[in-house]
Amino acid sequence: MNCTFETAISAWIRSSRLPRFPGRGVLSSLWMMVLVSLATFAKASEVDNMRLWAAPDHARLVFDLSAPAQADVFTLDNPDRLVIDLEDSRLQANPDHLNLEGSAISAVRTGVRNGTGLRVVLDLKRHVEPRYFTLAPNDQYGHRLVVDLEYPGESAVEDPIDPIEAMIREQEIVAARAQAAGQASEEETNAAARALQQAQPHPKRDIIVAIDAGHGGEDPGAIGPSGTREKDVVLDISRQLQRLVNDTEGFRAVMIRDGDYYVGLRQRTRIAREQKADFFVSIHADAFNSPRPQGSSVYALSQSGATSEAAQWLANSENRADLIGGVDGSLSLRDKDEVLRGVLMDLTMTATLNDSLAIGGQVLDQLGRANRLHKSRVEQAGFVVLKSPDIPSLLIETGFISNPDEERRLNDPVHQRQLAQAVHSGIMVHFERNPPPASLLAWERDQERGSSRDEYRIQPGDTLSEIASRHQVTLSQLKQANEINGDVIRVGQVLRIPRS
Template sequence: NDSELKVSHFIVKNPDRLVVDIEGLELNSTLKDLVAKIQPNDPYIRQVRVGQNRPNVVRLVFDLKEEVNPQVFTLEPVAGYQHRLVFDLYPVNAPDPIAALISKGDWSRDPMPEVQPSLRSVQVEPRAGDPQQQKPFQNTVTRMLTIALDPGHGGEDPGAIGGGGSREKDVVLAIAKRIKAKLEAQPNMRVMLTRDADFFVPLNVRVQKARKVQADLFVSIHADAFVEPTARGSSVFALSEKGASSTAARWLANKENAADLIGGVNMKSHDRQLASVLFDLSTTAQINDSLKLAKSVLGEIGGINRLHRGSVEQAGFAVLKAPDIPSILIETAFISNPQEEAKLTDEVYQDQMAEAVVKGIKKYFAKNPPLAKGRMT
């Protein structure tokens, strides 16, 4: 809207409904069209009804499929958007993400399939003089590896847009799906996508999703953009404890961190951890492991595309701040560069990029076998 909206809302039980009153509006065709926008497979909304409740007040009634905790809030103008009214519906009884992931992949909760020893086997050699030296003992730690893939942007946030009209959110989702297919073709690997379609996911929720499925790695996929169309090349980033490694890295992190404002996040209730992370020993270890992963992936990407810089860069990306998961952000190419935009929309290049990322991840695990892991809280 071109002016700030005044809104009130309340819940009605038996059956569950969310009622929203918007002041200063008269019923129009745009509001009436909301009725048709609710899809049958919507997880929470059965249907929406709209009407003129009283003069200058439009009422929306959301008939719900289950009990929810709603957040209804307004956003100031940002990017190409005017004043916005946002409805976030959270289930009172949230589903178990690990159970859902296992269900989709038909995995047991304690999988013990065969693995390649070079990737995930640990052999304990007897010490000199040990009475059992004649009978070497082999202890093999085997478990399912979970990789969280994070296609950047989505929904109301298109990300960067190339000169030819290509949208970052579409390109990175396509690449992420290719990476997922290739990883899940490996033994003992499963993948969780933070989004698998065109919808917006707040930065802190992306991190929460990875932690809830006990991810071993977090890989965020993006397509870079710059004010000059001549900028080109791929990059890999890790979190920084002491500030950005370059001015460009700081600029990019600030741009990516603004995604929540564009996508419509209620900043008043935003996770404070993402605003200011307490860097303790676990975070330092995460950064060290992230740098190892980033170096491995960067080396593989360098074989299919020119690198923007020849080394891993670091900055304060909000989406990389899980304190217990090695996390990297990959800028696959500059979508603002006409030649690289063409690459990003080319299926052959997308597949090459996906293959390079998978090779980098496999090489990382070969040198850094994961330990047995308990459930994170």
């Protein structure tokens, strides 16, 4: 308790005539309550601990306090410093224990200010933009002061891509290819396709898989009975998945967080969009208030969540109209009104959700081989990280960290790898069957389809039965595939050869 305050209160009580402080009875209890509450309010705060997390675009410094405290945070230039003043506070933690590596902070100095206050000065390697707020106690922590040091210009997202704009661009590529193929006569199709390929080389781009390790930094996620933190095991599993994806030709992994720091939920989907992700997967571990439940679950966005998010995106797009209207007026979709935009958005979200459910089914199928399944179907819920309107997204609860046996296995690198492999296989199966148009996988599939094995141009003297036996298919298979009823064929005609 603050001494001067205590003295003042006793002096005031002594000088007051009304309460004679009888020492027992109702009045006494009431006075004790008043005193206790006044004392609580005026109690000096102690800084019991300081915690620091370094992210690429910001650092977060958290002060664990024994009681709420008034804070003031401001920057000083030449050299760059950040000053954090806490009124009526004492330092019980040792700031020398902070690991400053990877952060903009080069040194931490502390001192007493105005007799009872605490001043913390951070020496900085660069200019920062500070943000700070206080947090009330929760299950894990008591009172906290959170100071974020944001690095201007390092923000992961400068200019988010409009999902409708992205969809229109993808449609343009498909339409251009279809048009080039459609204008040519049948014989010219291959030549036209080749010419198109020469004029516009196929991008053969990688399929981007955004991997989101849940939680991080001051948010440990669920904690197992032996103290395993969800944020740690999910980062391990995510890194295993990252290696598997990067080792697969035609795929590239993007880590939403790649260290022990927290990334906001909206920020996670924004990073995925900025990185032009084809797919987003958030890795978590479940917890329940009983140790029994175990097994993996796969979540996609719920329909109701999807619908409200469409409205949200539409509202935001009002402010970014130049992205839609200002790029290229020649495209029919670009100058359509807001109603059509709304319809397009709903269609996009429905298509995205269908993709999410399809990939989810594949992942669940593979997970079922690596682990017990908690739910045998893809579940749907309104997780914020699943709300990208144009990126198929899944949230995977790899297992129950609250189950002692599963907690142990979640810590086991072999089991972690099996989980990562299952997720990886599910993604591969889906994208091999449904490659995005500009991807290397789509190009490879087109090459296969255009190969001589699938088509045959009839030469003088050919007979149907001869062609059939040469391609190891039956005559009826060949006729069926080409909708030929009689035996009439003509030279130059291109036959589709069915795959046996």
